[in-house]
Amino acid sequence: xxxxxxxxxxxxxxxxxxxxxxxxxxxxxxxxxxxxxxxxxxxxxxxxxxxxxxxxxxxxxxxxxxxxxxxxxxxxxxxxxxxxxxxxxxxxxxxxxxxxxxxxxxxxxxxxxxxxxxxxxxxxxxxxxxxxxxxxxxxxxxxxxxxxxxxxxxxxxxxxxxxxxxxxxxxxxxxxxxxxxxxxxxxxxxxxxxxxxxxxxxxxxxxxxxxxxxxxxxxxxxxxxxxxxx
Amino acid sequence: xxxxxxxxxxxxxxxxxxxxxxxxxxxxxxxxxxxxxxxxxxxxxxxxxxxxxxxxxxxxxxxxxxxxxxxxxxxxxxxxxxxxxxxxxxxxxxxxxxxxxxxxxxxxxxxxxxxxxxxxxxxxxxxxxxxxxxxxxxxxxxxxxxxxxxxxxxxxxxxxxxxxxxxxxxxxxxxxxxxxxxxxxxxxxxxxxxxxxxxxxxxxxxxxxxxxxxxxxxxxxxxxxxxxxxxxxxxxxxxxxxxxxxxxxxxxxxxxxxxxxxxxxxxxxxxxxxxxxxxxxxxxxxxxxxxxxxxxxxxxxxxxxxxxxxxxxxxxxxxxxxxxxxxxxxxxxxxxxxxxxxxxxxxxxxxxxxxxxxxxxxxxxxxxxxxxxxxxxxxxxxxxxxxxxxxxxxxxxxxxxxxxxxxxxxxxxxxxxxxxxxxxxxxxxx
Numbered sequence: 112x113x114x115x116x117x118x119x120x121x122x123x124x125x126x127x128x129x130x131x132x133x134x135x136x137x138x139x140x141x142x143x144x145x146x147x148x149x150x151x152x153x154x155x156x157x158x159x160x161x162x163x164x165x166x167x168x169x170x171x172x173x174x175x176x177x178x179x180x181x182x183x184x185x186x187x188x189x190x191x192x193x194x195x196x197x198x199x200x201x202x203x204x205x206x207x208x209x210x211x212x213x214x215x216x217x218x219x220x221x222x223x224x225x226x227x228x229x230x231x232x233x234x235x236x237x238x239x240x241x242x243x244x245x246x247x248x249x250x251x252x253x254x255x256x257x258x259x260x261x262x263x264x265x266x267x268x269x270x271x272x273x274x275x276x277x278x279x280x281x282x283x284x285x286x287x288x289x290x291x292x293x294x295x296x297x298x299x300x301x302x303x304x305x306x307x308x309x310x311x312x313x314x315x316x317x318x319x320x321x322x323x324x325x326x327x328x329x330x331x332x333x334x335x336x337x338x339x340x341x
Numbered sequence: 342x343x344x345x346x347x348x349x350x351x352x353x354x355x356x357x358x359x360x361x362x363x364x365x366x367x368x369x370x371x372x373x374x375x376x377x378x379x380x381x382x383x384x385x386x387x388x389x390x391x392x393x394x395x396x397x398x399x400x401x402x403x404x405x406x407x408x409x410x411x412x413x414x415x416x417x418x419x420x421x422x423x424x425x426x427x428x429x430x431x432x433x434x435x436x437x438x439x440x441x442x443x444x445x446x447x448x449x450x451x452x453x454x455x456x457x458x459x460x461x462x463x464x465x466x467x468x469x470x471x472x473x474x475x476x477x478x479x480x481x482x483x484x485x486x487x488x489x490x491x492x493x494x495x496x497x498x499x500x501x502x503x504x505x506x507x508x509x510x511x512x513x514x515x516x517x518x519x520x521x522x523x524x525x526x527x528x529x530x531x532x533x534x535x536x537x538x539x540x541x542x543x544x545x546x547x548x549x550x551x552x553x554x555x556x557x558x559x560x561x562x563x564x565x566x567x568x569x570x571x572x573x574x575x576x577x578x579x580x581x582x583x584x585x586x587x588x589x590x591x592x593x594x595x596x597x598x599x600x601x602x603x604x605x606x607x608x609x610x611x612x613x614x615x616x617x618x619x620x621x622x623x624x625x626x627x628x629x630x631x632x633x634x635x636x637x638x639x640x641x642x643x644x645x646x647x648x649x650x651x652x653x654x655x656x657x658x659x660x661x662x663x664x665x666x667x668x669x670x671x672x673x674x675x676x677x678x679x680x681x682x683x684x685x686x687x688x689x690x691x692x693x694x695x696x697x698x699x700x701x702x703x704x705x706x707x708x709x710x711x712x713x714x715x716x717x718x719x720x721x722x723x724x725x726x727x728x729x730x731x732x733x734x735x736x737x738x739x740x741x742x743x744x745x746x747x748x749x750x751x752x753x754x755x756x757x758x759x760x761x762x763x764x765x766x767x768x769x770x771x
Contacts, residue, residue, distance in 0.1 A: 214360070
């Protein structure tokens with residue numbers, strides 16, 4: 112199981128958002144750190160195949176990110192996205208499951224599991240427009256996990272979660288990282304400090320650090336501040 | 342969590358893929374039908390259509406010289422009864438003599454003809470009115486050529502010869518080529534020498550403005566308001582990035598959206614048409630399916646086609662054009678990434694088509710295209726019965742025949758343009 116981003120670049124007119132980033136991901140949790148505008152979201156979108164790189168490739172075990180087979184093993188939680196306000200959580204997850212190629216029965220079973228997991232079972236039949244920001248974020252996490260993804264890409268997944276939910280979320284990610292490639296971006300260092308097996312740091316579109324978290328001496332926060340010179 | 346469970350990775354059969362497509366289409370339908378604007382817009386157009394179809398029948402009355410003459414309902418009923426009595430009669434010397442006889446009771450002075458005293462008199466209602474419809478038809482066939490439009494002293498030969506002369510004038514008005522004139526002259530030969538009058542009933546009204554044309558107009562606006570947001574909503578809500586990175590998030594999702602938009606359009610067209618048809622049948626009766634269009638709505642048309650067949654063709658064109666327009670609109674909204682921009686374009690074009698005068702006959706090619714556009718084509722007199730022909734590899738097609746091919750081709754071309762655009766969409770720059 113190997114996800115390879117090879118010399119990945121994205122250029123918008125005269126701005127380079129991602130500059131020749133090459134990374135090999137294997138099973139485990141990857142914490143992608145960087146300040147706002149560092150290129151994390153652009154990099155993640157390219158990993159998900161929804162943004163074509165200016166140059167470079169993304170492949171999973173030889174499968175290109177543009178292929179249906181690649182999307183079949185992908186789970187993605189974008190940083191900022193909307194919902195269908197008149198859908199219930201159940202409708203929304205059923206819709207996502209249809210998009211992810213689940214048959215109805217398997218989908219129902221899986222959705223029940225996930226709604227329990229994100230503590231939305233009680234409000235599953237309520238319209239999403241009545242949900243709080245945290246509830247919507249949990250629903251987003253549920254849809255990303257729906258298809259047992261081998262590649263799980265989450266952009267700022269803990270935004271809007273309360274402390275208790277953050278702890279539960281970290282446990283899930285830790286579990287997922289045992290069998291899958293989990294890439295989370297955040298600018299909150301404590302979110303990845305305890306669960307990330309590897310730390311990636313981006314600055315001005317370039318990958319400036321890529322190493323196992325065990326190699327970081329002292330606290331990640333201090334290391335992060337040192338690296339970014341802040 | 343069991344991350345090894347990859348049942349979804351199993352190769353699907355085509356039947357399973359079809360099931361997913363059906364489910365996806367169901368969700369897309371749900372998204373559309375959950376919008377209040379869809380129901381409100383449809384309800385408004387339904388009320389308009391009902392009003393146009395049978396509003397006058399139930400509400401209006403006929404006043405002459407400020408005095409109540411009869412309700413519109415009674416007027417329609419009397420005309421229908423008179424037409425049904427004449428139905429099946431040949432328009433020959435015998436009938437022409439009867440018409441001439443009835444016209445002896447018409448006052449000489451124009452003012453008296455429209456007076457309350459005359460229109461409420463027994464003479465008018467028993468002697469003149471029963472022949473009014475056929476008299477108007479005869480005048481349409483011969484008016485301006487023989488007897489300056491008066492039916493008196495017309496004999497069968499004069500009537501049909503006058504009709505031919507009027508046809509030749511129309512051929513010149515359309516600036517038809519020799520080959521086109523020959524085509525229609527040959528078609529004319531297929532018609533019987535003496536026409537048989539049959540009551541057109543519902544078919545006349547489907548063909549006429551109140552039927553297909555108004556429904557086409559309303560459906561165009563309905564599409565512009567309700568269907569344009571199917572794609573753009575995903576971009577505005579940023580749900581596009583969720584959809585596009587799923588297994589069936591590309592062309593399957595695109596096809597499901599197009600299918601759902603088309604189904605809603607077909608449904609709206611079906612309901613509007615169904616209710617219109619029911620109203621027409623209730624008011625005008627079914628009439629005769631085999632009535633010649635010449636005795637129902639287009640006295641000078643040289644083609645051999647019945648009113649019933651014409652009505653069916655127009656309804657088919659209405660449905661086909663609605664589906665194609667919905668596809669074109671959805672694709673346009675995806676190309677422009679704006680539902681308001683698309684709405685503005687579609688509504689502006691619809692208004693332009695409805696209000697703009699006909700293209701001068703000198704611009705034949707543009708004129709043919711103009712009249713092949715649905716809103717114009719479904720205006721019976723201006724579009725459907727247009728005599729200009731399309732010549733494709735030596736085979737001649739009327740505008741409505743060509744429209745079937747043209748609409749299907751346009752629909753397919755736009756479908757694939759949209760597919761390419763949607764599948765290659767980049768969720769960047771946010």
